[in-house]
Amino acid sequence: MKLWRFNGGLPSLAEHKNESVNLPIECSNVPSKLVYPLRQHIGNAATPLVTVGDKVLRGQKIADAQGLISAPIHAGSSGVVTSLEDHLIPHPSGFSAPSITIETDGLDTEITHTPCDDFRRLSVAKLVALIREAGIVGLGGAAFPTAIKLDNQSKARHIETLILNGAECEPYISCDDRLLKERAERVLQGVEILLHMLGAKQAIIAIEDNVPDTFKSIQSALANNANRAITAVQIPTIYPTGGEKQLIKTLTGKEVPSGNIPADIGIVSINVGTVHAIQQAVIDGKPLTSRIITVTGEGVNTPHNLEVRIGTPISTLIEVCSGYTHAAERLIMGGPMMGFALLNDEIPVVKATNCILVASKHEAVTEKLAMPCIRCGLCASACPANLLPQQLYWFSRSEQFEKAENLNLFDCIECGCCDVVCPSHIPLVQHFRYAKSALKVQNHEKHLSDIARERFEAREARIAKDKAERAERSRKKKAALKGKPAKEEIDAAISRSKAKKQTNTESKS
Numbered sequence: 001m002k003l004w005r006f007n008g009g010l011p012s013l014a015e016h017k018n019e020s021v022n023l024p025i026e027c028s029n030v031p032s033k034l035v036y037p038l039r040q041h042i043g044n045a046a047t048p049l050v051t052v053g054d055k056v057l058r059g060q061k062i063a064d065a066q067g068l069i070s071a072p073i074h075a076g077s078s079g080v081v082t083s084l085e086d087h088l089i090p091h092p093s094g095f096s097a098p099s100i101t102i103e104t105d106g107l108d109t110e111i112t113h114t115p116c117d118d119f120r121r122l123s124v125a126k127l128v129a130l131i132r133e134a135g136i137v138g139l140g141g142a143a144f145p146t147a148i149k150l151d152n153q154s155k156a157r158h159i160e161t162l163i164l165n166g167a168e169c170e171p172y173i174s175c176d177d178r179l180l181k182e183r184a185e186r187v188l189q190g191v192e193i194l195l196h197m198l199g200a201k202q203a204i205i206a207i208e209d210n211v212p213d214t215f216k217s218i219q220s221a222l223a224n225n226a227n228r229a230i231t232a233v234q235i236p237t238i239y240p241t242g243g244e245k246q247l248i249k250t251l252t253g254k255e256v257p258s259g260n261i262p263a264d265i266g267i268v269s270i271n272v273g274t275v276h277a278i279q280q281a282v283i284d285g286k287p288l289t290s291r292i293i294t295v296t297g298e299g300v301n302t303p304h305n306l307e308v309r310i311g312t313p314i315s316t317l318i319e320v321c322s323g324y325t326h327a328a329e330r331l332i333m334g335g336p337m338m339g340f341a342l343l344n345d346e347i348p349v350v351k352a353t354n355c356i357l358v359a360s361k362h363e364a365v366t367e368k369l370a371m372p373c374i375r376c377g378l379c380a381s382a383c384p385a386n387l388l389p390q391q392l393y394w395f396s397r398s399e400q401f402e403k404a405e406n407l408n409l410f411d412c413i414e415c416g417c418c419d420v421v422c423p424s425h426i427p428l429v430q431h432f433r434y435a436k437s438a439l440k441v442q443n444h445e446k447h448l449s450d451i452a453r454e455r456f457e458a459r460e461a462r463i464a465k466d467k468a469e470r471a472e473r474s475r476k477k478k479a480a481l482k483g484k485p486a487k488e489e490i491d492a493a494i495s496r497s498k499a500k501k502q503t504n505t506e507s508k509s
Contacts, residue, residue, distance in 0.1 A: 001204075001233050004253040006246045008384045009238040010417055013171055013337075015210065020296040020303035021174035025182055027307045028320050030077045030108055034311030035348040036062065036100040037089045041137040042144045043069030048100060054081045058110040059287055062100055065132065071145045071351075072135045074287040076309030079104040090333045090347050092340040092433075099348075102311070113285035124197050127282060134281035135288045135351075140165060140176075140242070140271030141334065143352040146278070149268065150197055162194055162203040163251060163269040166218075167235060167242040169208065170335035173355040175292040176272050178305040180207070180214045184221035187272055190279035191230055198268055203230045204251055205272070210237040239337070240415040244269050246384050258408050273354070293349065295321050299328030299358030308349050314356055315345040327360035336363065337416040368425035379418035379428060385411050389418040389428050396435035401442065404435050412436075 039045035046063035056062060056075040063073040079102045087099035119127065132147035164187075168176050180187060191203050207215050218232040235241055235250050245256045247269060254265050262269055273292065280286045289310060296303035301322035308317060314331065318324060331342040334355055341364075357363070379389035388407055395404035409432065418428045 001231070001251075002253075003233075003235060003251065004249055005236075006238075006241075006249040006384055007386050008382045008417060009240060009246070010382065010420060011236070011238045013239045013420075015237075016172045016296070017168075017174045017177070017210075020172070020294050020305055021177055021211075023302075023304055025178050025292055025305050025307055026320065028309070028312060029316060030104055030106070030309060031312050031316040032104060033082070033313070034076050034079070034102045034104060034309060035087050035313065036073050036075075036102070036311045037087065037348070037350060038063055038073070038098050038100070039089075040073065040143065040310075040350045040352065041071045042142070043067065043071070045098070046070060046073050048084055050081045050084075050100065052081055052084060055079070056081060056102060058108060059113065059289055060111050061133075061135075061287070062102075065145075069145055069148060071137050071147075072133065072287075073100070073310075074135055074289050075102060076289045076311050077102070077104045078107050078109040088343060088347050090342060090350055090353060094343050115285050116283055119193050119282050120196055122282075127193065127197050130282055131278055133287070134277070136274065136277045136281060137288075137351050138271055139273035139277060139291055139351065139354065141338075141352055141354055143350075146270070146274055149263075149270070150194070158266055159198040159200045159263060159268050160202070160266040161252065161268075162191070162198055162200040163247060163267060164191060164203060164205040164272050164275055165242060165244070165247055165269055166205055166207045166214070166272045167247060169237070169239045169242040170337055170355075171239075172296050172357055173294050173335050174296075175294045175305050175354055177211050177214050178294075179273060179276060179292055181217050183276060184217050185224075186279050187276050188221055188225050188227075188230065189283060190275035190277075192227055193278055193282050194268075194270065194275065195227070195229060200268070201229065205230065205232040206235050206241075206247055206251060207232060208237040208241065209234040239417070240384055240413065243384060243413050243415065245413075258411050288351065291349075291351065291353070293317065293353055294355040295358070296355065297328075297332075297358040298360035298363055299325055299330075301325055310349055310351055312349045313346050314342070314349065317349070317356060318345060318358070324358065325360075328358050329361045330359045330364040332357040332359055332364070337420075338414060368427075370426045371424040373424055373426060376423060378421040378423065382417040382421045384415060384417060385413055387412060389432075392435070393426065393428055393431055396431040399438070401435050401439045405439055409435055409439070 044066040047066045048063050050062045057078045058075055060075045061072050062075050065072050082103045083101040086096040089097045128147050128151045136146040137143045166176055166180055195203055205218055215234055222232060240246055241250060248262055248267055249255055256262050256265060277288050290307055292305055293308050294305050295317050304321050306317060306320060331345060332339040333342055333353055339357060383389055392404050392407055392409055412432050414429050416429050
């Protein structure tokens with residue numbers, strides 16, 4: 001299969017995969033408490049369905065989707081709801097957010113699930129509803145509600161190619177690699193479900209060429225699968241090949257235009273972990289209550305891939321991995337390139353958590369002394385999104401956010417390639433994140449201002465209309481009064497009529 005090369009990227013990043021990938025997936029302990037932030041996905045936060053004191057079972061829906069772009073949340077184990085209040089969440093801001101806390105009972109009692117004998121008998125709408133109800137979001141890190149991505153019925157798009165993203169380009173992370181090694185058959189079942197839903201002609205499972213054993217596992221599973229529309233392809237190990245647009249370019253040569261989505265060019269791309277969750281939801285009838293996470297770094301004794309209940313405090317994962325080492329310096333959710341630091345290990349695992357990096361001092365990228373830009377252009381050469389980081393930096397720093405937006409700031413995937421190659425150690429991605437946040441605030445304020453203006457204009461128009469109607473009624477009334485005869489004329493007419501009648505009477509006499 002012919003492959004293409006996207007612009008930029010880093011082909012020589014230290015991988016650090018062997019620390020965690022060689023041990024089989026281990027199921028983590030059920031903790032004494034589970035914490036569920038109500039916003040674990042892009043879109044609206046979920047709405048609680050439980051109150052303090054309620055007993056819940058594993059798989060029970062405890063928060064429902066609010067609006068179209070949202071996803072429900074399900075309990076990871078049986079227990080009692082102990083609080084509905086703010087709790088520290090995994091977010092770069094370090095803020096707290098509304099969360100549901102469950103004290104587990106140690107029984108791990110599960111609700112009854114309804115398996116599906118043949119998903120092909122179900123309509124696409126029914127399958128989309130199942131996936132939405134299961135609370136599945138993108139498990140590669142984006143956390144976009146998967147049902148929205150798959151609901152292609154109402155859109156005038158024809159999907160030709162389904163891409164299964166198994167390219168873990170970020171250093172240290174190996175959860176998808178381990179998943180494909182151990183559960184390839186289940187992933188292929190999920191691929192068949194997606195082909196049935198999308199009507200795509202082909203499905204391509206993309207795996208980097210630095211994991212030949214994983215590629216062999218997939219090939220072996222494909223040999224036992226009757227669906228010849230599914231193929232596996234090895235792609236070059238270049239960071240960030242796992243980015244959606246970069247992977248599409250690598251496999252098809254097509255580029256997703258700025259402001260568009262892959263479906264606009266006939267492609268849907270889904271992470272293999274998400275595909276595995278779809279298989280569990282449709283075939284086994286189970287909602288998303290757990291996921292596979294890489295726990296790694298020099299700061300933990302036994303780096304490992306764990307299957308973890310969503311809501312589990314990070315401290316529980318560290319215990320399963322034999323605790324901290326003396327080198328532990330910083331907790332990072334995600335990898336060293338795109339991850340962010342966490343305040344403590346009481347923060348819970350959420351649906352978007354794919355890695356907990358317990359970094360040592362030399363593994364954690366600390367603040368460096370930024371020097372003036374020397375305009376070398378290395379950032380532009382390394383940018384996989386074909387942007388102009390130097391210009392974006394100047395506009396972001398000078399708070400000319402609209403000019404940065406005009407240079408496609410929101411196409412930046414925050415991969416950090418520009419940071420790595422910058423000889424002046426300028427934290428470019430930080431500036432871009434700041435500019436994006438500022439633009440979002442500006443756009444939100446403008447939206448509220450537009451709503452207020454529209455309300456004011458509607459009120460003024462309504463007042464003007466009422467005034468015009470009152471004026472018209474007054475005019476008609478005056479016109480009617482003006483058209484009436486004067487009182488004297490009426491009296492004279494009455495007198496004439498009486499006189500005429502009297503004359504007629506006398507003549508008859």
